[in-house]
Amino acid sequence: MDSVKETDVVVVGGGLSGLFAALTLRNAGHEVVVLEARNRVGGLTYSPMSKVLAARVDLGGQWAAVRHKRISALIAKYNVPLTQQFVRGERACLQDDRTFYGAMGTVPGLSEKEAAEYKQGLKRLYDAMDKIAEDPWESADARDLDSMTFATWVDQEPTGPRARASFFRMPGAYYGALAEEISALELIHKLKSCGGPLWMSDAVEGGQSRHMMGSQMVSEGMARELGDAVKPSSPVRRITTAGERVTVEAEAGTWKCKYVVCATSPAMISQISFDPPLPAKRRLLHQRFANGRNTKAVIIYEKPFWRARGLNGNVIATDGSLTAAYDLGGENPDRGILITLFTGTPAYRMDELAPEQRKQRVLGLLAQALGEEALKPAEYMDQVWADEPWSGGASSPFMLPGAMTTIGPELREPCGPIYWAGTHMSKEFRGYMEGALSAAENAAERISERLRRGAGQA
Numbered sequence: 001m002d003s004v005k006e007t008d009v010v011v012v013g014g015g016l017s018g019l020f021a022a023l024t025l026r027n028a029g030h031e032v033v034v035l036e037a038r039n040r041v042g043g044l045t046y047s048p049m050s051k052v053l054a055a056r057v058d059l060g061g062q063w064a065a066v067r068h069k070r071i072s073a074l075i076a077k078y079n080v081p082l083t084q085q086f087v088r089g090e091r092a093c094l095q096d097d098r099t100f101y102g103a104m105g106t107v108p109g110l111s112e113k114e115a116a117e118y119k120q121g122l123k124r125l126y127d128a129m130d131k132i133a134e135d136p137w138e139s140a141d142a143r144d145l146d147s148m149t150f151a152t153w154v155d156q157e158p159t160g161p162r163a164r165a166s167f168f169r170m171p172g173a174y175y176g177a178l179a180e181e182i183s184a185l186e187l188i189h190k191l192k193s194c195g196g197p198l199w200m201s202d203a204v205e206g207g208q209s210r211h212m213m214g215s216q217m218v219s220e221g222m223a224r225e226l227g228d229a230v231k232p233s234s235p236v237r238r239i240t241t242a243g244e245r246v247t248v249e250a251e252a253g254t255w256k257c258k259y260v261v262c263a264t265s266p267a268m269i270s271q272i273s274f275d276p277p278l279p280a281k282r283r284l285l286h287q288r289f290a291n292g293r294n295t296k297a298v299i300i301y302e303k304p305f306w307r308a309r310g311l312n313g314n315v316i317a318t319d320g321s322l323t324a325a326y327d328l329g330g331e332n333p334d335r336g337i338l339i340t341l342f343t344g345t346p347a348y349r350m351d352e353l354a355p356e357q358r359k360q361r362v363l364g365l366l367a368q369a370l371g372e373e374a375l376k377p378a379e380y381m382d383q384v385w386a387d388e389p390w391s392g393g394a395s396s397p398f399m400l401p402g403a404m405t406t407i408g409p410e411l412r413e414p415c416g417p418i419y420w421a422g423t424h425m426s427k428e429f430r431g432y433m434e435g436a437l438s439a440a441e442n443a444a445e446r447i448s449e450r451l452r453r454g455a456g457q458a
């Protein structure tokens, strides 16, 4: 079989995690090949060109906080444009046919009673986060929390509908999940390990304080360094382990190697055929790791017209119509640049619409929040991540009730020579770009150590 090539490690998936794992292994002196299904690298970071701006815009991940050390270092290394989030002015909050305006960090239009309920709910959430262990299945009340959805947990202390909606929004914002489907343990653990919801949504100093314009450039930079080792348009179909050797069959050819890093979402791993099959618990884990829904739009205007009205372009909703909109134009933009996010419940309402209806819905909501000028954009583009065959959803895989306490402990364990990466594997900043890099580093260092010692499989 002349066409079978040899390498130390095959990485499945050329998103941030796969590429960073490959680079870490290469820098440690090992031979790697990255097999990527799409004809581009970057996975959930995708930055097409805007014709009007003549610059890249982001239909996937793009905010990166200072605290996200690994991604921040790569942004600097590859000179990816990074902009401080524009926040001057009021935000808007949609509730059916009404729009409320108020300060960032608040839910505009809440009555005094609703605001007190929201504050009390946040305190309850932070108290619950305090009790969660680093490995969540080790928490004292792990079984209780994992036996219910986040919706059930929120409803244990009934609140009015608008305060309730502010909590139901969280699984969508951070996973693309519905409150009615995600394990309460999974969500509360994630909130804790990612800095807490107040920091995560803080657009001044926290998780949404800086955004790239062209986040895919990070992956492109890593792919450039890796050169010929990156094989796009190469979906992996089959992984066969025999003794100390693994054979990886992909569209681009067949490789024999010592180790494999699978850096795709669990739903995508389930589409690969493993011989021998993965252990039953691992297969169950992949099935109980669901994908959420996330639909993002980028809308360019001649001018950021909302700023003249004292608005900062940030829109939220307590009626489930949209997750958020942000002004990404920075301090002195030539054009108005907005993005909208529809995640979880709002995405379910959006995703079934035909493209033109979807566009009209986005523009209609922006017009309600910011003014009629929103109906006349210079450019519009969107991406329904649930329809992307090599992602199958976004923004991050999440566990269904019952999974974390029963099969969660298997999460980071390799299956012989097959190691796992991808943002869902990370101990810190799970679901973020930073989490993708952290999980990659962990898998690469473990493999590198074994290769250095000439050790057999785990």
Ligand SMILES: Cc1cc2nc3c(=O)[nH]c(=O)nc-3n(C[C@H](O)[C@H](O)[C@H](O)COP(=O)(O)OP(=O)(O)OC[C@H]3O[C@@H](n4cnc5c(N)ncnc54)[C@H](O)[C@@H]3O)c2cc1C
Binding pocket: 012, 013, 014, 015, 016, 017, 018, 035, 036, 037, 038, 041, 042, 043, 044, 045, 059, 060, 061, 062, 063, 064, 234, 235, 236, 237, 263, 264, 265, 268, 269, 272, 294, 295, 296, 385, 390, 391, 394, 395, 396, 421, 422, 423, 424, 431, 432, 433, 434, 436
């Ligand atoms: C709309 C949106 C907004 C987001 N916002 C932010 C944000 O602001 N900040 C932030 O930090 N994060 C954000 N995220 C999340 C962030 O983008 C992801 O956490 C991160 O990019 C995941 O990287 P990954 O490498 O783990 O996975 P992926 O990007 O999913 O990469 C997996 C790769 O594997 C490939 N693949 C799948 N199956 C196969 C196969 N069989 N063979 C070969 N290749 C395969 C896929 O094509 C893909 O390229 C957002 C995501 C979305 C979608």
